[in-house]
Amino acid sequence: MEPARQQPAAEETDDGLVLRLADGCDGAMATLSGRHLPSVLACGWRILGDRAEAEDVAQETFVRLLRKAPEWRTDGPALRSWLLRVATNLCIDRRRARARLAPMPENIDRFEDRENGSLDDDLAIRHAVRKAVAALPDRQRAALVLVHFQGFSGQEAASALGVSTEAVESLLARARRRLRKTLSPHIENLLEVRS
Template identity: 45%
Template sequence: MDPGDGDEALLARVAAGDPAAIRSLVAAKLPRLLALAGRMLGESAEAEDVAQETFVRAWKQARNWRPGGARFDTWLHRVALNLCYDRLRRRREVAMDSPPDHADDGPAPDRGLQARDVGRRVAAAMAALPDRQREAVSLCHYQEVSNIEAAALMGVSVEALESLLSRGRRALRVALADMVEP
């Protein structure tokens, strides 16, 4: 069964002001929205802001939602992606001397140095991708969205999405080539 099948009934309950439905909606959708925004933006605080704004928009839209069009999950991801792009545009407008420091919430240094280095390298390689390639890779590989749904979210054909994925994967392979064991 498609996890999005119950979204319309849940959304109707949200529109009616049911607090349990709102909690259920957030519980069901928050992890994927945080993961998507985190991969797109590279900062957990910004990802949380995007997720919160996405839910505010979903709550406001709940009364006007009409079943039969786009899947709610698709719409929700599109809203989150648009909010991410807004933030990415604003970042380009503000030049920074150096990247901000991030607290390390990972495993203890004696156990997690290599894993942290790999994660940073992959995150840096993802961040270096052009926006559309990063979006395609994030949706298909990290969010596990089908190619058809990802293409719809991005407003491109499936062939164009596959081209973006191919170029993104190739760029990641080049950027991370020294990490692969012979």
């Protein structure tokens, strides 16, 4: 009789859970998705600006994890970094494919907060910020999302994007320069209010 597979403990490490996943341990995926699905979904949503597409990317990311599990190396990148790298690249692929079919400008209106009719100031700022971020070139936006929103270090973002840390800093600086230019009226208003 086959021994019963042990449920993963809550404090099991990510690496341990991935190895259990490879062994067919029941419950490993539930624990892993509980830990990482929110940030994978958030990353996809910020890059794509569309919840349904972000959910597709999140699911595909975990499908890739399942395939990767048998050859998972515990001395490789941390699971969170690996997942967000996969998700980011899936998002970039989608953006590029989408741009071929429906050239820019595009996805900002997919964010769900426009159905309220007139936008008050707070909503107007949020909309302007999302629109400005959505208009960034793919890699600039991905670097910004990873470092500013997902808490990646420059080095982790570099690994995720397959570039050097210096290149990530350049992507970030260009992204922020472009955002500052686009959002300058809001920044000026902000400074006026503060002063």
